[in-house]
Amino acid sequence: MDRSDFHFKKEFGQNFIFDKNYLTSLVSKLSLSSDVNVLEIGSGMGSLSTILASNFRRVVSYEIDKTLTEHLENISRDYSNLTFVFKDILREDMSVIDELFDGEDYVLVANLPYYITSEIIFRFLLHSSKLSSICVMVQKEVADRLSSPPSCKEYGIPSVILGTFASCKIVQYVPRTIFTPQPNVDSAMIRIDIDRHKFDIRDVDAFCDFVSRCFNMKRKTFVNNLLKGGYDKSKIITALEELHISLTARPETLSPKDFVSLFEVLGEK
Numbered sequence: 001m002d003r004s005d006f007h008f009k010k011e012f013g014q015n016f017i018f019d020k021n022y023l024t025s026l027v028s029k030l031s032l033s034s035d036v037n038v039l040e041i042g043s044g045m046g047s048l049s050t051i052l053a054s055n056f057r058r059v060v061s062y063e064i065d066k067t068l069t070e071h072l073e074n075i076s077r078d079y080s081n082l083t084f085v086f087k088d089i090l091r092e093d094m095s096v097i098d099e100l101f102d103g104e105d106y107v108l109v110a111n112l113p114y115y116i117t118s119e120i121i122f123r124f125l126l127h128s129s130k131l132s133s134i135c136v137m138v139q140k141e142v143a144d145r146l147s148s149p150p151s152c153k154e155y156g157i158p159s160v161i162l163g164t165f166a167s168c169k170i171v172q173y174v175p176r177t178i179f180t181p182q183p184n185v186d187s188a189m190i191r192i193d194i195d196r197h198k199f200d201i202r203d204v205d206a207f208c209d210f211v212s213r214c215f216n217m218k219r220k221t222f223v224n225n226l227l228k229g230g231y232d233k234s235k236i237i238t239a240l241e242e243l244h245i246s247l248t249a250r251p252e253t254l255s256p257k258d259f260v261s262l263f264e265v266l267g268e269k
Contacts, residue, residue, distance in 0.1 A: 017111065017178055023051050026189055029171050030109070030135050032056065037101040039131075041089055041110040041120060043068065046075045052109060053082040060100045062089040090116065094123075098130040105130050111137040114183075118142070118158065125165055125194065126204055134192040135171070143170050143188035155252045160211050163256035164201070166194045199260045210263045214251040222249055222262075231266060239265040 017023055027048075032038075038056045043049050043063035049072070052059045058081045063072060072084045089097070100106070108131055112120055117138050124131050138146070141154075147168045148154035162168055174187040201207045213229030214222060222245070226236045240247055243261050245254065254262075 018045070018047055018180060019178060020047060020051065022178060023048050026172060026174075027051055027055060027109075029189070030191055032107060032133070032135070036132075037104055037106040039097070039100065039106050039108050041108065042112060043072055043084055044111070046072050048109070048111060049082060049084075050075060050079065053079040056107075057081065058101060059083070060085060062087060062092075064088045090119065090123075094127045098128055101130070103130070105132045107131070107133045107135060109135045114139050114142075114185075121146075121192070122158075122161065125162065125192070126208070132194060134166075134194070135189065136192075137174065137187050137189050140173060140186040140188045143173075143190050146190060146192070150255050151253050157211055157215050160251075160256050160259050161208055162192065164199055164207070164260060165196065166192045166198075168192045199257070201260065201263075207260070207263050210266075211259055214259065214262075219250060219252075221247070222251055222254075223247060225251060226266075235266060 032055075034055060035057050038052050038059045040049055040052060040059060040061035043061040045068070046061075049059065049061045052061075059079075060083050061072075062085045063069075064087070066086050069084075069086055076082050076084055108124055110120070117136070121134060121136065121138075124134060142158075145154045145156060145158050146162050147170055148156075148159045150159075169191055171189040171191050174189060176183050176186050179187075213231075214225050216225040216228050222240065223233070223236055227233055237247060239262055240249070242265060243258070245258065245262070251259075
């Protein structure tokens with residue numbers, strides 16, 4: 001199948017990069033070991049898939065668009081370490097995904113449709129036990145939020161949660177002109193390195209809920225947000241004083257470590 005024969009599907013958020021030299025350069029900047037296993041989400045026409053298969057030990061690539069089956073299976077005949085799976089990965093159980101490489105660790109690499117970016121990142125970040133890094137193309141504004149430090153305007157719930165379980169850096173900004181069809185925004189390739197023992201969170205879902213409550217009303221103080229979230233005022237004040245955090249502090253000024261400490265002192269709601 002030639003790219004001119006392919007009909008892009010809006011419902012799948014399909015925006016492909018066909019420039020293999022650009023993709024090769026981008027993959028090299030990820031600084032991944034050649035010995036890693038790679039899970040790709042969104043095979044597309046296979047441009048990135050073949051570069052991954054040429055550079056890494058084993059690649060399993062998920063594609064939701066089954067009209068690409070014949071084209072991609074033809075490509076896989078030339079790469080013994082490349083397997084395509086024609087399923088919606090959001091419907092795949094995480095335990096199945098974590099066993100794709102016989103229980104070994106793996107890296108996620110993807111040019112994701114923007115509408116599932118956050119869902120994919122946080123599902124894998126919080127629920128995979130074998131994933132070591134996430135290297136994904138995201139909207140530039142999303143990249144800035146995920147990598148933002150405290151006290152920046154982009155800092156918020158995603159920044160805190162990601163900073164609690166991983167570290168994130170922007171590898172390279174990617175102009176919209178490199179994609180076909182061209183989207184309305186610029187993109188960025190980010191690398192997220194997971195550290196499951198960065199903090200000992202006893203209940204991940206409860207912690208994420210706590211962070212959401214802390215940001216309940218933007219630009220309001222911790223006290224006001226947690227009061228609205230159902231916490232007792234005296235407990236909130238005691239916790240903040242115990243941790244030497246100002247009673248007028250706003251959530252966007254505190255680090256992920258501060259959130260973890262507050263969560264531990266206040267407990268679940």
